[in-house]
Amino acid sequence: MEAAVFLPRSYQPELVLLSIAVAILAGYAALDLADRVYAAQRRYAWIWLAAGAVTLGSGIWSMHFIGMLALILPIHMNYAPLPTALSWLMAVAASAAALRLACRPRLDHATWLAGSVVMAIGIVSMHYTGMYGMEIEPGIVYRPVWVVFSVLVALTGSAAALGLSFALREVRARLRTLKKSAAAAFMGAAIAGMHYAGMAAAQFPAASQGLAAGGVDKTWLALLISSLSVVLLAATLLASALDRRLETQTAELIASLQAANEQLRHSSYHDALTDLANRKLLDERLDREIGYVARRGGGFAVFYVDLDGFKLLNDNLGHRAGDEVLERVANAMRDTMRDNDTVARMGGDEFVVLAVGADGMADIDTLAHRLLMAIRQAGGTMPGLSASIGWARFPDHGASPQALITAADRAMYHAKHNGKNSYVGYRPEMARRAEDEFNLQRELGQALGAGDIVVYYQPKYRPADGTLSGAEALVRWHHAERGVITPDRFIPLAERSGQIDELEGVVLDSVCAQIRRWRDAGLAVPQISVNLSAARVSDPRLPGLVRRHLDRYGIEPRSLMFEITESVAIKGMLEAINTLKRFARMGVDVALDDFGTGHSSLSYLEKLPIQQLKIDRSFVRELGASMPQQAAIVSSIVTLAHNLGLGVVAEGVETEEQLRYVTELGCDEMQGYLFSRAVPAEDFSRLLVGGRYGERGVSRSPDAGRAAPAQAPEYG
Numbered sequence: 001m002e003a004a005v006f007l008p009r010s011y012q013p014e015l016v017l018l019s020i021a022v023a024i025l026a027g028y029a030a031l032d033l034a035d036r037v038y039a040a041q042r043r044y045a046w047i048w049l050a051a052g053a054v055t056l057g058s059g060i061w062s063m064h065f066i067g068m069l070a071l072i073l074p075i076h077m078n079y080a081p082l083p084t085a086l087s088w089l090m091a092v093a094a095s096a097a098a099l100r101l102a103c104r105p106r107l108d109h110a111t112w113l114a115g116s117v118v119m120a121i122g123i124v125s126m127h128y129t130g131m132y133g134m135e136i137e138p139g140i141v142y143r144p145v146w147v148v149f150s151v152l153v154a155l156t157g158s159a160a161a162l163g164l165s166f167a168l169r170e171v172r173a174r175l176r177t178l179k180k181s182a183a184a185a186f187m188g189a190a191i192a193g194m195h196y197a198g199m200a201a202a203q204f205p206a207a208s209q210g211l212a213a214g215g216v217d218k219t220w221l222a223l224l225i226s227s228l229s230v231v232l233l234a235a236t237l238l239a240s241a242l243d244r245r246l247e248t249q250t251a252e253l254i255a256s257l258q259a260a261n262e263q264l265r266h267s268s269y270h271d272a273l274t275d276l277a278n279r280k281l282l283d284e285r286l287d288r289e290i291g292y293v294a295r296r297g298g299g300f301a302v303f304y305v306d307l308d309g310f311k312l313l314n315d316n317l318g319h320r321a322g323d324e325v326l327e328r329v330a331n332a333m334r335d336t337m338r339d340n341d342t343v344a345r346m347g348g349d350e351f352v353v354l355a356v357g358a359d360g361m362a363d364i365d366t367l368a369h370r371l372l373m374a375i376r377q378a379g380g381t382m383p384g385l386s387a388s389i390g391w392a393r394f395p396d397h398g399a400s401p402q403a404l405i406t407a408a409d410r411a412m413y414h415a416k417h418n419g420k421n422s423y424v425g426y427r428p429e430m431a432r433r434a435e436d437e438f439n440l441q442r443e444l445g446q447a448l449g450a451g452d453i454v455v456y457y458q459p460k461y462r463p464a465d466g467t468l469s470g471a472e473a474l475v476r477w478h479h480a481e482r483g484v485i486t487p488d489r490f491i492p493l494a495e496r497s498g499q500i501d502e503l504e505g506v507v508l509d510s511v512c513a514q515i516r517r518w519r520d521a522g523l524a525v526p527q528i529s530v531n532l533s534a535a536r537v538s539d540p541r542l543p544g545l546v547r548r549h550l551d552r553y554g555i556e557p558r559s560l561m562f563e564i565t566e567s568v569a570i571k572g573m574l575e576a577i578n579t580l581k582r583f584a585r586m587g588v589d590v591a592l593d594d595f596g597t598g599h600s601s602l603s604y605l606e607k608l609p610i611q612q613l614k615i616d617r618s619f620v621r622e623l624g625a626s627m628p629q630q631a632a633i634v635s636s637i638v639t640l641a642h643n644l645g646l647g648v649v650a651e652g653v654e655t656e657e658q659l660r661y662v663t664e665l666g667c668d669e670m671q672g673y674l675f676s677r678a679v680p681a682e683d684f685s686r687l688l689v690g691g692r693y694g695e696r697g698v699s700r701s702p703d704a705g706r707a708a709p710a711q712a713p714e715y716g
C-alpha cells in the first residue's frame with residue numbers, strides 16, 4: 001500500500017559513509033574548539049568562537065547536506081537557495097550556542113539542559129529547513145513518530161556533546177586525544193543518527209515531481225561540499241593545534257620562570273652548603289615570632305651553637321671532610337628540632353636555632369642538651385667533635401632579633417670558656433663582659449704595636465741539687481689603666497681574633513733578644529721555654545720563623561724550647577708532628593705542657609718527637625699524704641716518661657710537702673710559686689747569677705701558697 005503511495009527510496013552508500021566521516025570530523029573539531037575557546041585569553045576568545053561556530057556549523061551542515069544527497073529517489077531534485085542558506089545559518093547559530101556554553105567554567109544541570117535544548121532546536125531546524133529546501137511537488141509527508149525520534153536523538157546528542165566537552169577538560173595529555181577521538185565518534189554518530197532519523201521521517205508522495213530539470217550532478221556536489229568542509233575543519237584543527245602548542249610553550253615558559261624564581265627565592269634565604277636557613281630568613285622568622293609572642297604572650301628560645309674543634313678538624317682533614325661534618329651536623333640539628341623551628345647557619349661552624357615552642361627555662365635547657373648530644377653523635381668517629389651552646393629567651397634577654405642573637409652568642413662564649421662541650425643560658429652580667437672583651441681586643445691591637453706586651457720569666461729548678469735548670473717565658477700585658485693583665489685574660493681572645501700570630505711573634509722576638517742581651521752581659525743563660533698556641537703549632541711557616549730569629553740574634557737552637565699542649569698534639573696531629581720533626585732536626589726542644597689534663601693515651605707519647613713532659617699543676621696540687629693514689633699516678637707517669645727518654649717537669653709546686661713528693665717521685669725539674677713567680681727580665685737576671693734556689697737573689701717565699709716571693713711583684 002505504502003509502496004504505491006510513496007516513492008521507493010534507497011541511499012548511495014559511499015555518500016552515507018562520507019557524511020558520517022564528516023560528522024565525526026565535525027564532532028572532533030567541536031570538542032577541540034570548545035577546548036580552545038575555553039583556554040583562550042579573553043581577548044581572543046570571541047575570534048575562536050566566531051571562527052569555530054562557522055567551521056563547526058559548516059561541518060554539521062555539510063554532513064546533513066551530503067546525507068540528503070545520498071538519498072536516491074527516482075525523480076530529479078533541486079535545492080532552493082534561500083532555505084538551504086538558512087539551514088546553514090542555523091547550523092552556525094547552534095554551533096555558536098554550543099561553543100559559548102563550553103566557555104563556562106562549570107556546567108550546572110540547568111545550563112546543561114537549556115544548552116542541549118537550544119542546540120537541539122538549532123540542529124533540528126537546520127535539518128527540516130534544509131529538507132524544506134528540496135524543490136519537490138507535492139511536499140514531503142512526515143511520519144510523526146520518526147520526527148519525534150529524530151528530535152530526541154538531537155537532544156541527547158547535544159546533551160552528550162556538551163557533557164563530554166566539559167568532562168574532557170579535566171583529562172590530561174596522552175589520554176586526551178584518545179578520549180577525544182572516541183567522543184568525536186560518538187558525537188558524529190549522534191549527528192548522523194539525527195539526520196538519518198529525520199530522513200526516515202520524510203516520505204515522498206508517489207506523484208512527486210522535481211520542479212526543475214538538469215542541475216549539478218549530485219555526487220560532484222557532495223564531493224565539493226564535503227571537501228570544502230573537510231578543508232575548513234582541518235584548517236581549524238590545525239590552527240587550534242598551533243594555538244595549543246603556543247599556549248603550552250607559554251605555559252612551560254611561565255612554569256620555568258616560576259621555578260627559577262622559586263629557586264632564587266630559596267637560595268636567597270638558605271645556606272648553599274647545608275640548605276639551612278640563612279641570616280636573612282632567620283631574622284624574618286625572629287621578627288615574626290617576636291610579633292606573635294608579643295601579642296599572644298609566652299616566650300621562645302634562641303640558641304647560638306658553635307662547634308668545638310672544628311677549625312682544627314677542617315685544617316687537618318681538609319675542607320671536603322669539613323663540609324661533610326657541617327652537613328651532618330646541620331641534618332642532626334634539623335632532625336632534633338620540630339618542623340616549625342628554624343635552624344640557621346651563620347657561616348663557618350656557627351649556627352643559630354629558633355625554637356618557637358621552648359618557653360620554660362627547664363625546657364630550653366633540655367633542648368640545648370638534646371642539640372649538644374645530636375651534634376656529638378653527628379661527629380661519628382671524628383675525634384672530639386662537640387659544641388658550645390648559648391641560649392637566650394624572648395622576652396627576657398632581648399627585644400629584637402639582633403639583641404637575642406647577641407645575647408645567645410655571649411652565653412655561647414661563656415660555654416666555650418667553661419671548657420666547651422656544654423650549654424649556658426644568658427645572664428645580664430655577660431653583656432658587660434662581652435663589651436669588655438670587645439674593648440680588650442681593640443686595645444690588644446694597640447698594645448702589640450706600642451710595646452706593652454712584655455715577657456716575664458719563671459725559673460725551673462732541679463730537685464736533686466736545687467740548681468736553676470731553665471725558665472718559662474710567660475707573657476704579660478702592661479695596660480695603662482688596668483695594670484698588668486695575665487695571659488688567661490687575653491690569650492684566648494687573641495686566639496679567637498687571630499691576633500695570636502702577632503702576639504707570639506712579639507714574645508719570640510723579645511725572648512731571643514733577651515737571651516742575646518744576657519749573653520752579652522756575660523751571664524750563663526739556661527734553656528728558655530716559650531709557649532705555643534694550638535693554631536701556631538700547625539702553621540708550616542713557624543719553623544722558618546724560628547730559624548730566622550735564631551740566626552738574627554746569633555743564638556743556638558738549644559737555648560730555646562717550645563711548650564705545646566696535649567690537645568694540640570692530638571687534634572692537629574699531622575701538621576703538629578711535621579712542625580715538631582722540623583724542630584727536632586733544627587735542635588729545638590719541645591715539651592708537652594699541662595700533661596694529664598687532655599685525653600691523650602700514654603702510648604701516644606711514643607710517637608711524638610718531644611723531649612719533655614710537664615705534669616699539670618692539678619696533679620701536683622693533690623700530691624700529699626691524703627692522696628696516695630695521686631702519688632701513684634704521678635709516679636707511673638714519671639717512670640713511663642723516663643722509659644721514653646723524656647725529662648719530667650712538675651708544675652705548680654707551692655708547698656714544701658709538694659716539693660718533697662716531687663723530689664721523691666723522681667721529677668727532673670720543678671717550677672712553682674714555692675720558688676718564684678714569673679718575674680720581669682731584670683729580676684730574672686739576679687736569679688741567673690744565683691744558681692740555686694734559696695741562694696742569693698732567690699728568696700724562698702715563707703708562705704708560698706699565698707704570698708709572692710719578696711722580689712717578684714704579685715703579677716702572676
Ligand code: C2E
Nearest residue numbers: 474475486487488507531532533652653654671672673716
Ligand atoms: P702554662 O703554660 O701552664 O703556664 C704556667 C702558668 O702557671 C703560668 O700562669 C704561671 O704563672 C702559673 N704558675 C706557675 N707556678 C705556679 C704555682 O705554683 N701555682 C699556681 N697556681 N700557678 C703557677 P700565667 O703566666 O698566668 O700563664 C697562664 C697560661 O697562659 C699559661 O699556662 C700558658 O698556657 C699561657 N701563656 C702564657 N704566656 C704565653 C705565650 O707567650 N704564648 C701562649 N700561647 N700562651 C701563653
Ligand code: CA
Nearest residue numbers: 472531563593
Ligand atoms: Ca707552659
Ligand code: CA
Nearest residue numbers: 593594614651
Ligand atoms: Ca702548664
